[in-house]
Amino acid sequence: MSNERIYNFSAGPSVLPEEVLKRAADEMMNFGGCGMSVMEMSHRSKVYDGIIKGAEALLREMMQIPDNYEVLFLQGGASTQFAMLPMNLATGSGLVDIALTGVWAKRAYEEAALLAKANIVASSKDKTFSYIPEMPASCFSKDADYLHICWNNTIYGTHFTEIPDCGTTPIVADMSSSILSEEVDVSKFGVIFAGAQKNMGPAGVTVVIIRKDLIGRHRADTPTMLRYDIHAENASLYNTPPTYGIYVMKLVLEWLRAKGGIKAMNEINQRKAKAFYDCLDESTMFRATVQGKDRSLMNIPFVTGDEELDKKFVSEAEAAGFKNLKGHRSVGGMRASIYNAMPEEGVYKLVEFMKAFEKNH
Ligand SMILES: *Cc1c(COP(=O)(O)O)cnc(C)c1O
Numbered sequence: 189m190s191n192e193r194i195y196n197f198s199a200g201p202s203v204l205p206e207e208v209l210k211r212a213a214d215e216m217m218n219f220g221g222c223g224m225s226v227m228e229m230s231h232r233s234k235v236y237d238g239i240i241k242g243a244e245a246l247l248r249e250m251m252q253i254p255d256n257y258e259v260l261f262l263q264g265g266a267s268t269q270f271a272m273l274p275m276n277l278a279t280g281s282g283l284v285d286i287a288l289t290g291v292w293a294k295r296a297y298e299e300a301a302l303l304a305k306a307n308i309v310a311s312s313k314d315k316t317f318s319y320i321p322e323m324p325a326s327c328f329s330k331d332a333d334y335l336h337i338c339w340n341n342t343i344y345g346t347h348f349t350e351i352p353d354c355g356t357t358p359i360v361a362d363m364s365s366s367i368l369s370e371e372v373d374v375s376k377f378g379v380i381f382a383g384a385q386k387n388m389g390p391a392g393v394t395v396v397i398i399r400k401d402l403i404g405r406h407r408a409d410t411p412t413m414l415r416y417d418i419h420a421e422n423a424s425l426y427n428t429p430p431t432y433g434i435y436v437m438k439l440v441l442e443w444l445r446a447k448g449g450i451k452a453m454n455e456i457n458q459r460k461a462k463a464f465y466d467c468l469d470e471s472t473m474f475r476a477t478v479q480g481k482d483r484s485l486m487n488i489p490f491v492t493g494d495e496e497l498d499k500k501f502v503s504e505a506e507a508a509g510f511k512n513l514k515g516h517r518s519v520g521g522m523r524a525s526i527y528n529a530m531p532e533e534g535v536y537k538l539v540e541f542m543k544a545f546e547k548n549h
Contacts, residue, residue, distance in 0.1 A: 199516070204436070226239065279406065284334060334379070335357050342525075343487070365382075371454060390433045393430045465483060474490050490524070501542075
C-alpha cells in the first residue's frame with residue numbers, strides 16, 4: 189500500500205496518517221462488531237457516545253485542556269467561527285481587536301466588522317504578510333471584548349512566537365493549521381478553534397476550545413445553531429454532529445498518542461522543518477519567502493524568483509510523486525505543507541529532489 193501512495197503536500201484537506209486510513213478501512217463495514225459502519229449509526233447510540241466522548245477525552249489529554257474549558261465539535265469550518273465569535277463574544281464594548289496577518293485574519297476582520305466594531309491593532313500587509321508584526325501592549329484597545337489572532341498563517345507560512353500581551357482581554361486564536369503540532373498553554377487563551385482538515389482529520393469538523401466564562405454572552409438575536417452555550421449544554425449533540433469526521437479525528441488522536449503525544453511530534457516537526465529551511469537557505473535557486481523566527485513549522489512557501497521555473501518545478505515534482513506543491517493562488521510560487529502526518533522521509537526525499545532539480549537546471 190505505502191508505495192502506491194504519493195507524498196501529499198496539500199495545505200488542506202491534507203495528508204492523514206496511513207495507519208489511520210487503514211484502520212478506518214478495516215472498520216468501515218462493521219465497527220467494533222456492531223454490524224454497521226460508523227457512518228450509519230445514530231449519533232445518540234451508545235456506541236457513538238463512546239466515540240465522541242473518546243475523541244474529546246483524547247483531545248483533552250493531548251492538549252492538556254484545563255477543566256474550565258469546553259470542547260465543542262461543530263460544523264461550518266473555521267470560517268463560520270469568524271461570525272460565531274463576534275455574535276457570541278462581542279457583546280460588552282462591542283469592540284474586537286484583530287491582528288491582520290493574512291487572508292484568514294482578514295476574513296475574520298470582515299465578519300467581525302459586520303457585527304461589531306473591528307479594530308486592526310497591527311498588520312504585516314506592507315510586506316505581503318511575510319512576518320508577524322510587533323504588538324506592543326499600547327496597540328490594544330483597553331476595553332476590547334477579545335483579540336483575534338491567526339496563530340499559524342497557512343497561506344503565508346508565518347507563525348506567532350509569542351502570545352500578545354493584551355492584559356485581561358481574552359485572546360481568540362485560529363489554530364487551524366498548527367493545532368496538535370506543538371505544545372500550547374491553553375490557559376493563556378479565551379478560545380482556540382481549528383478546522384480539522386489541516387492537522388486533525390477530514391473536512392467537516394471544527395474544534396472549538398472555549399473558556400467556560402466566555403459562554404452565554406451571545407447577542408439576543410443569535411440563531412440557535414450559532415450559540416456556543418447551546419452546543420456546550422448539549423455536549424455537541426444539539427443536532428447531528430459530523431459523526432464520521434469526529435470518529436476519524438479520534439483515530440488521529442490515538443495515532444498521535446501512540447507516537448508519544450504532541451511534545452514528541454513537535455520534535456519530529458522541528459527536524460522536518462529544519463531540513464526544509466536549511467535546503468532553501470543553502471540553495472542558490474530556491475528561497476523561503478519568510479525569514480527568521482516567524483517561520484511556520486507546518487506551511488513553507490518558497491520561490492525561485494522565476495515564474496516559469498516555478499511551474500517547471502511543480503510539474504516535475506508532481507511527476508516524481510510530490511503532489512500539491514503549487515503555492516496559494518494569492519501568493520504564487522510553491523508551498524510545502526508538512527503537517528504531523530507527513531512522514532519525515534517525505535520531507536527528506538523532497539529535499540533530495542530539489543537539490544537534483546537545482547543541479548539539472
Ligand atoms: C483553512 C483555514 C481556514 C478556513 O477553514 P475552513 O474550514 O475552510 O472554513 C481558516 N483559518 C486558517 C488558519 C486556515 O488554515
